Amino acid sequence: MKSLLIAAMALPTITVSAHAITVYSPSNGTTVTSPFVVSASTTTCAGVPAVSMGYSLDSNTAVIEPTSFSASVSASAGSHVLHVKCWGKNVHAETLLNITVAAASTATNIKVNAPSNGASLSSPFTVSASTTSCAGKPAVSMGYSLDNGASVIEPTSFTASATAAPGAHVLHIKCWGEQVIGQVQLNINVAAAASAATPAISVPSGTYTTSQTVAMASPTAGSTIYFTTDGSAPTTASYKYAGPLAIAKSTTLQAVAVAPNMANSGLARASYVISSASKGAPIPSYATAEKQIQLLPNWRIKHDPATPGTSTGAMTLTSDPTQSGQSEKYYTSYTNSGGELYSISYGNDTYSKNFVYDVQVYIASGSSLVNLEMDNNQVMSNGDTVIYAFQCSGYSNTWEYTGNLGTPTSPSIHWLKSTAPCNPANWTRNTWHHIQIYTSRDDAGNVTYHSVWFDGVEAPINQTVNSAFSLNWGLGALVANFQVDGSGSGSATIYVDNFTQYRW
Numbered sequence: 001m002k003s004l005l006i007a008a009m010a011l012p013t014i015t016v017s018a019h020a021i022t023v024y025s026p027s028n029g030t031t032v033t034s035p036f037v038v039s040a041s042t043t044t045c046a047g048v049p050a051v052s053m054g055y056s057l058d059s060n061t062a063v064i065e066p067t068s069f070s071a072s073v074s075a076s077a078g079s080h081v082l083h084v085k086c087w088g089k090n091v092h093a094e095t096l097l098n099i100t101v102a103a104a105s106t107a108t109n110i111k112v113n114a115p116s117n118g119a120s121l122s123s124p125f126t127v128s129a130s131t132t133s134c135a136g137k138p139a140v141s142m143g144y145s146l147d148n149g150a151s152v153i154e155p156t157s158f159t160a161s162a163t164a165a166p167g168a169h170v171l172h173i174k175c176w177g178e179q180v181i182g183q184v185q186l187n188i189n190v191a192a193a194a195s196a197a198t199p200a201i202s203v204p205s206g207t208y209t210t211s212q213t214v215a216m217a218s219p220t221a222g223s224t225i226y227f228t229t230d231g232s233a234p235t236t237a238s239y240k241y242a243g244p245l246a247i248a249k250s251t252t253l254q255a256v257a258v259a260p261n262m263a264n265s266g267l268a269r270a271s272y273v274i275s276s277a278s279k280g281a282p283i284p285s286y287a288t289a290e291k292q293i294q295l296l297p298n299w300r301i302k303h304d305p306a307t308p309g310t311s312t313g314a315m316t317l318t319s320d321p322t323q324s325g326q327s328e329k330y331y332t333s334y335t336n337s338g339g340e341l342y343s344i345s346y347g348n349d350t351y352s353k354n355f356v357y358d359v360q361v362y363i364a365s366g367s368s369l370v371n372l373e374m375d376n377n378q379v380m381s382n383g384d385t386v387i388y389a390f391q392c393s394g395y396s397n398t399w400e401y402t403g404n405l406g407t408p409t410s411p412s413i414h415w416l417k418s419t420a421p422c423n424p425a426n427w428t429r430n431t432w433h434h435i436q437i438y439t440s441r442d443d444a445g446n447v448t449y450h451s452v453w454f455d456g457v458e459a460p461i462n463q464t465v466n467s468a469f470s471l472n473w474g475l476g477a478l479v480a481n482f483q484v485d486g487s488g489s490g491s492a493t494i495y496v497d498n499f500t501q502y503r504w
Helices: none
Strands: 022-024 036-041 049-057 063-067 068-073 078-088 091-101 111-114 119-120 125-131 137-146 150-153 158-164 167-177 180-193 206-208 212-214 225-228 246-249 252-260 268-274 288-290 301-302 310-316 325-333 338-348 354-363 369-379 385-388 391-393 398-403 413-421 430-440 446-454 459-465 477-486 492-502
Touching: 036 049, 036 078, 049 068, 049 150, 049 158, 063 068, 111 225, 125 137, 125 150, 125 167, 150 158, 212 268, 246 252, 301 310, 310 338, 325 338, 325 477, 354 369, 369 430, 385 430, 385 446, 391 413, 398 446, 413 459, 477 492
Parallel strands: 119 180, 206 268, 398 459
Antiparallel strands: 022 036, 036 068, 049 063, 049 078, 078 091, 111 125, 125 158, 137 150, 137 167, 167 180, 212 246, 225 252, 252 268, 288 492, 301 338, 310 325, 325 492, 338 477, 354 430, 354 492, 369 385, 369 391, 369 477, 391 398, 398 413, 430 446, 446 459
16 A cells, blocks of 8 residues: 555656757857746657656756746846756656856936835835836836845836835845846845734634624734635725624634734634535635646646556546546556556645545446545645645545654655545446545644545544645645556546535
8 A cells, every 4th residue: 555645746867868848048058137038848758748847947946837838037147057847757858058147237226215225114114116217228117025035016106015024124126127127225124013912713713504603802902803704804994893793604704903003913814614414515605616627638647656566547538427528537557556646737826725625436347446545735835735635445444544744854654544434446336426525724734634525425534634745846736636546456447527626
């Protein structure tokens, strides 16, 4: 039995020549200004069909792109090696370009109205500046950034409100013109400001079958609580709290406390799913739904080396059997209980903390399999990847989930048994089965496996375990996995339809 899909997600380290890669820009040996455009495409990679491309500067982590892409890249002044890469099944190829990034021009004609150099400020503070030209060319935009942070783009005359943590900072006031960038730098110091206390919410997040009465309070004297119920960030223009709220439908409640001469409090947040005893996962109406994932292009198909044997897999669109009109056929053959992993990138989101993996599965007669694994992966805002790994296991005859019993950088990965029974060998063949898996996480990557629904029947899991890993994947990446583990040697034919990932 495999330990986890992480090894399966890793691409092989084979590197070969990449004559099929076409790089449109930049050209080898060119001098560019930052940011610059990287544009390339390919259909094959070292003689096999390409499934993805990407790029990296020097020895940095690669940014993954489709097989034809154009991307904006920032780099420090100086000489760099630009790696333009491709990946295919069991191969990795790249083209190397030597480029030079010119130093940014200064723009002494930038007029900064606020703040002044050396100023001591409280956060938020006002940034105000204007210019008509940039390094000798007409200015087309301006902006600002703090320290090494991303630039906020503004018009050529602007006033903006900026926030910063207490301490010393370098404020960059920037301008852009055709092929030029200019800036002035200001040293500022942001003083620590007392904040109002974050409101306390009386009812915790969760799923409830009846209306809930929710009260809020802030211990800061003289503070006022403002709240929203539509998932948006509360401001002083939002509803003012005057007494307990009746939550009668699925709602995301967010609140801040505001007090005179103090910084606004932190954000208090609670999500409620108000659901009757319906036959299915509690999905709020405002959830984002990525539908018909099985129809997306560029699925990655590969053997999971953490399983004991060998396997091969193929995917084919079909109209029989189907529920939506077009389903995906997964054909897997294996020896010695090998496992085949099918995976797809389906979105980008660092914010969502609740997920429902929702899929219709049809196992054809004659199929032999020991595990059917259905996973979701998400890269959080701190860069760690959360693995929501879940499977129907014929080894333990239960629904299983994974946990990292180590740390993100030194993981210790284990499959853990639930008390909910499951064995894919017992699923009725030639019949559609509806599976829903409800998970959630916190900011540290602690995952709660709430429940699984099989054909409308709920099996509570209610287990929380850390499942965060430092994998250096792209920020916000969402990846769905569907894995078939064989029983001995043989094959399995499985159809997938109405594959949807809900998140909120």
